[in-house]
Amino acid sequence: MDSINTAVIVKLEPDFSEGNVSYNPDGTLNRAETKNILGPHSAIAVSAAFYAKVKYGAKISIGTMGPPMAESMLQQAQLMSNADELCLFSDRIFAGADTLATAEVLKAGVQKMQGKMDVVFSGHRASDGETGQTGPQTAWKLGMTFLGHVIDYEINLESRTIRAKRLVRMQGVYDVVEEVEAPLPVFIAIDPSYKPRFNTVSQRLAYEKYQKEANERAQNFKQYLKVFNAIQIEADPKLIGISGSPTIVYKVERIPKGKAARQAEIIDGSNQEQIRKVVVRLRQSLSTAVIK
Amino acid sequence: MTEGDYRHVYIVIEHEEGRLLQVSLEMLGEARRILDDFNKKYTSKEKVVAVLLGYNIKDIPKTLIQHGADAVICADNPELKYIRNTIYTKTISQIATDRDMASKIEPEYATQFKRPRYMFFAADSIGRHLSATVLAHLESGLASDINKLVVGDLQITHQNKTGGKPLTYEKTLEMYRPDFSGFLWTTILCLDNKNPAVSRDYHPQACSIIPGVFEIIQPDQNRDGKIIEYTPKFDEQDLKVKIIDRKIIKSEIDFDSHKTIVSFGRGVKDSPEQNIKLIEQLAAELDAQIGITLPLSKRPFSVSQTVDSTYLIPDRVIGTSGRKVNPKLYIAVGISGAMQHIAGMKESEIIIAINPDENALIKDECDVFIKGRMEDVVPVLIEEIRKQKQVIQA
């Protein structure tokens, strides 16, 4: 039985943790002063691919669209996953892309990776602005079945199918865990709550083994690294970068200030009249929304 | 581009087994408001069109019309019972580009209609991904997590889009998106394609909308609307994706659809059983959901089995390690205000705290601080709320 080829699409993101992030006086992120790291959701996607390596001996290719400095992030991702191939899609022409144009580059990029992909993973969303569209749009362009919010999955190597559990949150109703079966290939957006689950000691030992190998590989990550420009991935220049983006950012402004920091009015709990007044006032200020 | 190429707001409705998600009605409400202004301003007659997919959903269209839809395109098919991305994406895209459907909404533009002008999805587990794949299929622009919408004729000067010269884009949807910092608003536009070298049509201008932002309009039993059946066409290959099992996570502790939340903390400790009963009564009067602080989920008191399993459970925890809520009214009873708890409720509109300790941290995080023991304060609150209700009814 052949194992599977997996790809992970990751993103370089600013490190938003306190002590590392800097903001400009106008409230925007000070990108020059803020270090970039493997995005937290990307890291979860990488761990999901690593699960396939431990469990099914999958091959892992990791790809990103980004500036040359994204190299070190790919190294970080390899350290987590013992990846077999690292791909950096880097070209000035990619700049200014919205999600549709980004998905175009990633589609072309995935097609340049070694082997035909059985499963492609992406994170749930990026923490710096992009909002979970790139994954599904890349999936659509690749013509792969898209499964979002995946919290668990198993692959049947024989029937070449996947069974995935998805966490669908329906506000105001309830949450559902849905189990889906789909023929490979599929594109998976991993839910933030995903955590690889290993049930047996032998899987855990395999995990340790690959982890150790990952340390060695990541030391020489450049051996695994391929850098592609727009021409090399054979992307249509009209469909990438600013030219390929239907949307633009028109303006950025401050959100008008909401209510001020709270200043509590203090009511003496032993004074019943005062307590009653609170209720009356509530009714008025919240109209009948609360007390009806 | 001529009048009639792009018309209407299409809204992808979300429901669970026939139960409408609130956000669906919120989207209808906002579309109604936008389009009423639009039709007035441009003396036009464009419509709010609800796109409804599912199985055994005959009852929903009526509700949608009452809440502002002019037309409902309804694809009722057993294959559409649960959402599968591929067939849903294709069906929605087919509907959006189907001239037959458009002609049933508005026969006069039957031959011209190409695509919807605007399209709304919900920014939730379902709509977020569906919007992405539909718009990838339609090859148009999508803005996500929107909380404000404005339509206008905008003069744009853009290096790439207008070659640096000012150019007017009519009837453009300004889609406001709160930035990740929470302080900034980014306005996204999906501009008409004016580059003849690209054979793309940047319509619909689409966005996903944050649930809980827009107001639902008062339902009107007498509103008229068209209900249009759509028969979807499926590719065999796509039906190989199967939903094998669905498990409802029976927490059912739904904080989102309650306007009020009453939470309690360790302050109930003096007589937990009775105090929790008091909280129960207060919550009942306010139709409130009940929350707790993390330490309480660890069963620190001996209370009856029922109280224990109903209230002292992780599902009710509000805070860093639980849920984040933003009701209109949040009543914190006997909660000291640990940072972890505050993180989960600080976005509430009005916060009332009841606590005997004036130095409790929660004092700095609330609007009204009632200094007193819950045993003394809560009964008075309950009594007064009952009285106020009678006033309203009278």
Added chain:
Amino acid sequence: MLEKYDVAIIGGGSAGLAALKQLSTLGKQAILFESGNKIGAKNISGGILYSKKPKKGKVYNVEDIYENFLQDAPFERKITKYILHATSKDKVFSIDLTAAHEYEANFGCSVLMNKLNQWFSQQAGEAAQKHGGGIVTGVHVSSIRWEDGRTIIQTDELEEIEVKAIIAADGVNSEVAYMTGARQKFSPSELYQGVKVVAKLPEEIINQRFSIGQDEGAAHLFAGDVTLNHIGGGFLYTNRDTLSLGAVYHLDSLLETPNEPYELVNTLLKNPMISEFVKDEVPVRGEIDKDAAKEEQMRIRFAVTKMIKTWSELRDNYYSKKGKERLIKEGKYGSPEEIGTQLSSLRDQMSTKYGIKFETDYVEVEYSAKLVPDGKRCRMEKPYFRNILFVGDAAGRGIFVGPRIEGLNVGIDDAVRAANTVARALDKGDFTEKYLGEYYSQSIEESPYTHDLKAIDKDYLKIFLDAAKEVPKDIISSKYGLVVKMMSSDTLRSFAVGFANILGYEKLLPIIETVDTYVKVPTELAERLGKSISASYTPTLPSIAQRVAKLKFNDDSISHIKVLKPTSEFMKKMVTLCPTRCYLMEEEGVMIQHEGCIECGTCSEETDWKHPRGEKGINYQYG
């Protein structure tokens, strides 16, 4: 089908890891289960790790197991100075006990368990992989059962496995011991409670302050009024760029007159000598204008955090030989002077731009606690049960003799003996108690450490008498009169020791381990002979809430401790004695809070006590 492995080691502390390494060296397959999310997450030590060369017999030392230990291991500093301080208020009388520290020792080095155990685990894990074994973290063993001659281990996380033998290295609160009934829980009279804080201090400042070279270290012990009348003492060890400061007191003594463990550490910190030892330059944030826009407040807060972080990292490097070398090698700076210039320019910016002030204070980075078994009283007579062998703390084998506190080295010695025993049984295919347990028992009986747990070593004693030569006889003699006189004379000492050993530790301990020894004599010494020391500042002591807030926890939704007797005297005392104040007094009795439990086991005597499930609970960063 159950997965099968030859040996399971339960617990990934330094003893468990040594067992894994030794078994692997002997070519045997072994897996190690550790419940922490990573090795070291739950390990705490005072701590000094010794390597010994007893006059009689042989012990297995750390460098016997890890041959590259001295070259590569991230231990902190070799301790070269060992001084006992008797305190009374601001007065301190110091006795140099370096000779006692060096007695029968190859070396003794200060260690932080998180870092060190991770290094051990790399060595042991790599060796184990070669034989189909390895380390499995985040897995909590919940039961062991014997079925049709098979030994089956159940965990909270993974499918069951079958093994041939087990080495239990799960510490002083060994669940393996409780669940199999191999031994009772240790009682308070058999335990010490240790509390420790780790304080940050740049490397070269440590060198200068403790008058030690780059490759040297100092250990300072404290007795007298700083113990608040408890039997035990305080310690301060120099690490590479931190200090370990703590107190170890007899749990019985604490139960008698309870003091909050954190107050005991605070008492040490307030001693002027210790205040001066730990002091450092600490940046203090200016007030942020509360009227400024929220985002502006946030921007400033983030900018200040980042600046302090940058400054403090650069400063640590500046005061470290290796740090400076690295920065220069990386081409970031041309010379140490350049680093110094940049450091002071940063410091200026901090105060001018953001109103950050610099004060003298100390920087505490971690608070921790652990129980220490007193091997003289509680070592397992039969450290085995069926095919399970108990090692180190799990077997109750800690050495407490005067200022001599050793546990790590004993655990390692036990582990090697257990591993050798198991390897022998694997070769023969015989896992009976007779072939396994009894052989192991005999092996550790032969260990010089076991000898130390049973009898007094007169040569070791002499060191103290020599060191105390200057001490006026009336202070000591008033308490111990005849004993001291006998001990002071070479001929009589042998006789006295012999006589004492006939009496045995059991009868002797109540005489030696008294408030006189640990408190009164030292206090009197300090009062009469001590030098007055004054502190240049008053350290800001974090509250217990602040200390707990700094720790990393992965909260377990299932509580791992259940209170059984909420109204018992013992539990009432836990309100005071729990190091992280997990217990509260309520009307109906003592109630557990759960948040902040650091799994020390102080309350285990009268609670249903388990370790949290895999990956849950406390996650120490230093240890």
